[in-house]
Amino acid sequence: MYMYYGITMVFFTVFWVCHIYIYINNMTLFIFYHVSYQNVTPFLCIIIALHSVEYHVLPCDICIINCILLLQVTVRDALNQAMDEELERDERVFLLGEEVAQYDGAYKVSRGLWKKYGDKRIIDTPITEMGFAGIAVGAAMAGLRPICEFMTFNFSMQAIDQVINSAAKTYYMSAGRQSVPIVFRGPNGASAGVAAQHSQCFAAWYGHCPGLKVVSPWSAEDARGLLKSAIRDDNPVVFLENELMYGVPFEMSEESQSKDFLIPIGKAKIERQGNHITVVSHSRMVSLCLDAAAVLAKEGIECEVINMRTIRPLDAEAIETSVMKTNHLITVEGGWPQFGVGGEILARIMEGPAFNYLDAPAVRVTGVDIPMPYAKILEDNSVPQIKDIIFSVKKTLNA
Amino acid sequence: MFPFTQKHKIAFNLKIYFPYPAICKACWQLTIISKIKLVVVSARTYADFTPQASFDIKKCDVHKLEEGPPLQAVLTREEGLQYYRTMQTMRRMELKSDQLYKQKIIRGFCHLYDGQEACAVGIEAGINLTDHLITAYRAHGYTLTRGGTVREIMAELTGRRGGIAKGKGGSMHMYTKHFYGGNGIVGAQVPLGAGVALACKYLGKNELCVCLYGDGAANQGQIFETYNMASLWKLPCIFICENNKYGMGTSVERAAASTDYFKRGDFIPGLRVDGMDVLCVREATKFAAEHCRSGKGPILMELQTYRYHGHSMSDPGISYRTREEIQEVRSKSDPISMLKDRMLSNNMASVEELKEIDVEVRKEIEDAAQFATTDPEPPLDDLCNHIFYNDPPMEVRGTNPWTKLKSVS
Numbered sequence: 001m002y003m004y005y006g007i008t009m010v011f012f013t014v015f016w017v018c019h020i021y022i023y024i025n026n027m028t029l030f031i032f033y034h035v036s037y038q039n040v041t042p043f044l045c046i047i048i049a050l051h052s053v054e055y056h057v058l059p060c061d062i063c064i065i066n067c068i069l070l071l072q073v074t075v076r077d078a079l080n081q082a083m084d085e086e087l088e089r090d091e092r093v094f095l096l097g098e099e100v101a102q103y104d105g106a107y108k109v110s111r112g113l114w115k116k117y118g119d120k121r122i123i124d125t126p127i128t129e130m131g132f133a134g135i136a137v138g139a140a141m142a143g144l145r146p147i148c149e150f151m152t153f154n155f156s157m158q159a160i161d162q163v164i165n166s167a168a169k170t171y172y173m174s175a176g177r178q179s180v181p182i183v184f185r186g187p188n189g190a191s192a193g194v195a196a197q198h199s200q201c202f203a204a205w206y207g208h209c210p211g212l213k214v215v216s217p218w219s220a221e222d223a224r225g226l227l228k229s230a231i232r233d234d235n236p237v238v239f240l241e242n243e244l245m246y247g248v249p250f251e252m253s254e255e256s257q258s259k260d261f262l263i264p265i266g267k268a269k270i271e272r273q274g275n276h277i278t279v280v281s282h283s284r285m286v287s288l289c290l291d292a293a294a295v296l297a298k299e300g301i302e303c304e305v306i307n308m309r310t311i312r313p314l315d316a317e318a319i320e321t322s323v324m325k326t327n328h329l330i331t332v333e334g335g336w337p338q339f340g341v342g343g344e345i346l347a348r349i350m351e352g353p354a355f356n357y358l359d360a361p362a363v364r365v366t367g368v369d370i371p372m373p374y375a376k377i378l379e380d381n382s383v384p385q386i387k388d389i390i391f392s393v394k395k396t397l398n399a
Numbered sequence: 400m401f402p403f404t405q406k407h408k409i410a411f412n413l414k415i416y417f418p419y420p421a422i423c424k425a426c427w428q429l430t431i432i433s434k435i436k437l438v439v440v441s442a443r444t445y446a447d448f449t450p451q452a453s454f455d456i457k458k459c460d461v462h463k464l465e466e467g468p469p470l471q472a473v474l475t476r477e478e479g480l481q482y483y484r485t486m487q488t489m490r491r492m493e494l495k496s497d498q499l500y501k502q503k504i505i506r507g508f509c510h511l512y513d514g515q516e517a518c519a520v521g522i523e524a525g526i527n528l529t530d531h532l533i534t535a536y537r538a539h540g541y542t543l544t545r546g547g548t549v550r551e552i553m554a555e556l557t558g559r560r561g562g563i564a565k566g567k568g569g570s571m572h573m574y575t576k577h578f579y580g581g582n583g584i585v586g587a588q589v590p591l592g593a594g595v596a597l598a599c600k601y602l603g604k605n606e607l608c609v610c611l612y613g614d615g616a617a618n619q620g621q622i623f624e625t626y627n628m629a630s631l632w633k634l635p636c637i638f639i640c641e642n643n644k645y646g647m648g649t650s651v652e653r654a655a656a657s658t659d660y661f662k663r664g665d666f667i668p669g670l671r672v673d674g675m676d677v678l679c680v681r682e683a684t685k686f687a688a689e690h691c692r693s694g695k696g697p698i699l700m701e702l703q704t705y706r707y708h709g710h711s712m713s714d715p716g717i718s719y720r721t722r723e724e725i726q727e728v729r730s731k732s733d734p735i736s737m738l739k740d741r742m743l744s745n746n747m748a749s750v751e752e753l754k755e756i757d758v759e760v761r762k763e764i765e766d767a768a769q770f771a772t773t774d775p776e777p778p779l780d781d782l783c784n785h786i787f788y789n790d791p792p793m794e795v796r797g798t799n800p801w802t803k804l805k806s807v808s
Binding site: 172 | 533564574597624784787788
């Protein structure tokens with residue numbers, strides 16, 4: 001019996017998070033363990049082993065568990081695999097940023113890459129955002145394909161001149177003579193307890209500027225497909241990740257495991273079909289929208305949840321089509337309300353064909369219009385919660 | 400009458416077809432002109448001119464270097480004529496741009512380079528066209544040395560479709576192969592240049608990047624960030640500070656705590672070079688290029704130069720400096736005059752020859768200005784093009800929601 005558990009341990013060490021399905025008396029019990037370090041998994045296996053004996057789990061069940069586990073990938077790992085594959089595919093791709101090499105990445109997103117590719121392609125930079133962002137842009141102009149990591153996008157503000165004036169505008173200013181194939185990536189938006197200077201969402205700021213593509217993935221599949229597309233894109237792409245999503249596991253389809261799995265930039269995805277209201281969101285807020293939709297479904301309200309995937313170019317068509325079906329719209333984002341992503345979506349709906357189909361004013365659910373506070377109770381109430389989404393949906397539908 | 404062993408320059412140009420006596424200007428011989436050419440030909444043979452000469456050049460101050468560039472430079476006749484022609488073209492192009500700006504045919508920003516010609520020409524003489532170069536907004540001269548034509552440059556200034564950036568960039572955003580502009584944000588081009596150098600090192604083609612900035616930009620933080628990384632990673636980057644004594648209207652003494660710009664790189668070796676002498680600049684650039692190509696990492700050069708015009712066309716340039724100062728530089732250190740004097744005094748060219756080059760250059764500039772004034776403006780269809788490279792055509796919102804404009808790569 002325990003020999004099977006030994007084999008299981010080998011599989012376990014590959015993944016950060018284990019979903020363990022234990023079949024107990026015709027009931028299925030989900031146990032989520034957020035495992036941060038590899039050496040915890042052996043203990044987990046022992047626990048399972050002990051429990052399995054108690055609950056009469058057969059070896060074949062363990063095999064099923066392994067199969068299910070193999071398809072679960074965290075966002076962090078999806079990003080890691082995407083970068084690994086793109087680094088392998090194209091010699092010109094390289095990664096630079098603070099702590100990306102020897103530290104394995106501030107959030108471990110680039111774990112193992114320096115060991116595999118070395119100093120030439122995974123470059124640790126000093127803490128000089130403006131300098132290294134400029135260097136990355138210059139390298140892109142001269143024929144390389146850099147991935148420039150900002151430890152968080154808050155620090156990209158120091159380098160924002162290089163992103164906008166040197167990267168985004170150059171192809172236009174040179175009338176097509178000089179392209180800039182670069183990806184700026186890093187965590188964006190609110191995290192947990194990091195306070196005001198480390199919690200700003202930059203989707204609206206970067207989404208404002210022509211010449212940039214701005215992408216905001218939610219799931220592991222999004223992260224993988226969009227990062228690959230971003231790296232292969234010949235234009236500057238701002239890739240907004242989310243720190244709180246890094247450790248979240250998602251199921252990955254067979255198709256998404258392929259080395260050439262690309263998600264087109266500029267196309268949204270309908271994560272959940274519905275008839276009563278369209279809920280548009282991006283990044284971490286999509287999780288909350290789906291949770292809210294699950295709660296609302298019990299009350300008979302079917303939400304159509306759209307995962308934007310791309311901020312710029314915005315897939316207005318997908319939103320319009322959905323609104324023309326559901327007649328109601330709310331947008332949900334973590335960023336501030338004024339001049340934000342939601343504001344743009346609402347303006348486009350107003351200006352487009354879907355306006356005539358609205359039965360109620362479209363509204364935005366956003367972060368509170370304040371710098372992010374530190375105390376947990378304050379922080380929790382500074383960003384949309386599931387109850388806020390449910391409240392807004394109900395208000396829109398009853399209005 | 401006397402036998403001629405050499406072709407002599409014809410004294411004057413006459414369209415007559417019967418022989419007449421004249422005195423040849425060159426050899427003061429009485430001769431019969433029997434055949435008249437319709438065009439004055441500068442026909443002195445090369446045997447007459449010195450093919451090359453060696454010139455003493457100013458010693459460069461050094462920082463963290465054992466030795467500097469050589470104290471003598473060899474100039475061949477061909478090189479001399481080429482430098483003269485290029486500098487003269489640059490000078491006339493800038494003066495013509497001044498004229499066109501005052502006629503309101505050029506608008507917006509126009510930062511003129513006259514007075515600093517030796518820098519652009521000297522640098523280009525010290526590197527190859529396969530090397531890379533990036534500079535700030537005073538870029539017309541470099542656009543020329545890096546392969547742009549006068550026509551393209553002037554048409555870009557006037558915002559016409561024949562411009563080097565199809566009229567979409569303007570004075571500050573001109574690009575050619577291995578020339579990355581033309582950058583409007585002061586100092587931003589320095590990290591970009593180091594990035595180009597990183598690509599040179601990465602791709603292993605033994606190319607380097609010349610990265611220029613001014614005395615005003617030299618105080619920018621991102622430049623020091625770049626010094627650090629370029630030095631750490633031994634990037635093949637020549638940082639060049641074109642010190643023309645004034646950052647817009649602020650003199651160097653009022654802007655920098657240390658005006659030894661060649662030392663500001665601290666751990667990066669530096670050279671202070673006479674930027675008004677094209678040979679000095681060339682030798683220093685060759686020295687610096689050698690330093691970079693041997694894998695020693697970046698090097699810094701300060702070119703001490705001067706601009707005759709103000710910062711830009713909106714600056715008369717006399718509120719923060721005296722006319723006498725400008726006149727003094729013009730009379731004592733003008734780069735074109737210096738080269739001309741050197742060549743003439745060493746019998747490397749004749750006055751007529753150089754005058755002829757002047758005439759040709761003037762004509763080229765006139766033609767270019769004519770083109771720049773008459774070429775049509777870019778078509779409105781081009782408004783939204785060139786947003787993304789290698790992308791399918793897309794729609795761009797116009798000024799109102801009903802206007803959808805087409806955009807292609």
